[in-house]
Amino acid sequence: MQSDPSLDELDVIGPDTYARGGYPHAAWKRLREESPIHWFDVPGGVGFWAVTRRSDLVWISKQPERFINGPRLAVFEEGAPVEGERKFVRQLLNMDPPDHTEYRGTASAWFTPRSIQRRRVEVERITRDLLREMAGDGEVREGDFVRDLAAPLTLGVLADMLGVPRADWPKMFEWTNRVAGGSDPEFQTEPTTGGRNLASFEQVRNDLFGYFAELAAERRKDPRDDIISVLASSTIGGAPMPPLELLSYFFLLVVAGNETTRNAASGGLLAMIENPSELAKLRSDPRLISPAVEEIVRWTSPVIQFCRTAVEDVELHGKRIRKGDAFCLFYPSANRDEDAFPDPDVFRVDRRPNPHVGFGIGEHFCLGANLARLELNVIFAELSQRLEEIELAGPFERMRSSFLGGVKRMPIRYRLRPS
Numbered sequence: 001m002q003s004d005p006s007l008d009e010l011d012v013i014g015p016d017t018y019a020r021g022g023y024p025h026a027a028w029k030r031l032r033e034e035s036p037i038h039w040f041d042v043p044g045g046v047g048f049w050a051v052t053r054r055s056d057l058v059w060i061s062k063q064p065e066r067f068i069n070g071p072r073l074a075v076f077e078e079g080a081p082v083e084g085e086r087k088f089v090r091q092l093l094n095m096d097p098p099d100h101t102e103y104r105g106t107a108s109a110w111f112t113p114r115s116i117q118r119r120r121v122e123v124e125r126i127t128r129d130l131l132r133e134m135a136g137d138g139e140v141r142e143g144d145f146v147r148d149l150a151a152p153l154t155l156g157v158l159a160d161m162l163g164v165p166r167a168d169w170p171k172m173f174e175w176t177n178r179v180a181g182g183s184d185p186e187f188q189t190e191p192t193t194g195g196r197n198l199a200s201f202e203q204v205r206n207d208l209f210g211y212f213a214e215l216a217a218e219r220r221k222d223p224r225d226d227i228i229s230v231l232a233s234s235t236i237g238g239a240p241m242p243p244l245e246l247l248s249y250f251f252l253l254v255v256a257g258n259e260t261t262r263n264a265a266s267g268g269l270l271a272m273i274e275n276p277s278e279l280a281k282l283r284s285d286p287r288l289i290s291p292a293v294e295e296i297v298r299w300t301s302p303v304i305q306f307c308r309t310a311v312e313d314v315e316l317h318g319k320r321i322r323k324g325d326a327f328c329l330f331y332p333s334a335n336r337d338e339d340a341f342p343d344p345d346v347f348r349v350d351r352r353p354n355p356h357v358g359f360g361i362g363e364h365f366c367l368g369a370n371l372a373r374l375e376l377n378v379i380f381a382e383l384s385q386r387l388e389e390i391e392l393a394g395p396f397e398r399m400r401s402s403f404l405g406g407v408k409r410m411p412i413r414y415r416l417r418p419s
């Protein structure tokens, strides 16, 4: 395969790169300019085509029959067999039409704009309760934004929708950290060699599956107004949803619904701290909250990558993609594409239009996008009006992952108006 050796040396997939320096925006920029579809080898594993421009990401995502999700969820650096995960979980993100469409339909009514708007009062209540704790009497305080607000809020809202009893919320928190932090030694139950730990992944999957299997059985007998009840009694092709798919659905919702919004909220606050004039703009014009939320999702792009596998040979930007090759779609790169966004490296709460692809696009467009938007809307509407001072009080600690842009800790010093 012919390519510029220096481009080949760019690291866009090593989790240490992400943990140390955050997203490799300079590398993506070079790829967008010089080789928008670029082959990378994975030592000891299966290589991939890096897709870095927005237009290509959209083109590929909108052809779900030609570029499928099933065989390979994402690129993991350790070179484990690409099929490694599918025997453990079978969920929307590794399904394709027609299965995908039918499975997605079982829960989609819970995530429509109208259903989500009905949760606004509850989201506001949880946010204000947490902010009351954080604010104290309005004095200068220190805390960890991830621990004090971003994590418990996203966890609480989702656990409530699922129907998980409050006493079990800490378990959810641990599981989501262990899955999303699959390459981060801090979240592993067993020592890791530095790669992604599939044994640990299997263990957390088993814990989560065991827990939800019991709850699903209870709800089948005694249904309530929650997602567990809906999925536990749903049918696929006229028969009850099979156990692997049912339990994988809960697995997906717990992880996808927590790690992402939590990190958008933390990264969004960091962007406000680094750009105080943008925070001031939002404070003086609260109508900017919707564009501000879209800009936070564009800027933070908490999902780094998902793959699509070609089912036929195809040529793209002069590169020959063979049947079975995987495209790795880099969402944060597409969201900084200079062809789609003027001044892409500037954070602007009033950016309009903002055609970001932080929630993906096409068949697999994020099921929880309306929920994430609502949560971010409530958090930043409150913070922008009540924060009187804010600065970082220690390092913004990133998770060791090239899959989800996790934030482990965000120490802040702040003064928050009590209400």
Ligand code: HEM
Binding pocket: 061, 092, 093, 104, 158, 252, 253, 254, 256, 257, 258, 260, 261, 264, 297, 301, 302, 303, 306, 331, 357, 358, 359, 360, 361, 362, 363, 364, 365, 366, 367, 368, 369, 371, 372
């Ligand atoms: C800022 C927060 C979030 C971001 C950036 C985000 C991002 C994404 C992305 C990029 C995808 C894949 C889209 C594609 O392949 O085209 C996705 C899928 C998904 N997301 Fe989110 N997400 C967020 C919040 C949530 C929340 C709160 C939930 C709620 C439970 C959720 C549930 C899902 C599910 C179930 C899928 C799979 C959809 C499918 O395959 O049909 N996400 N998300």
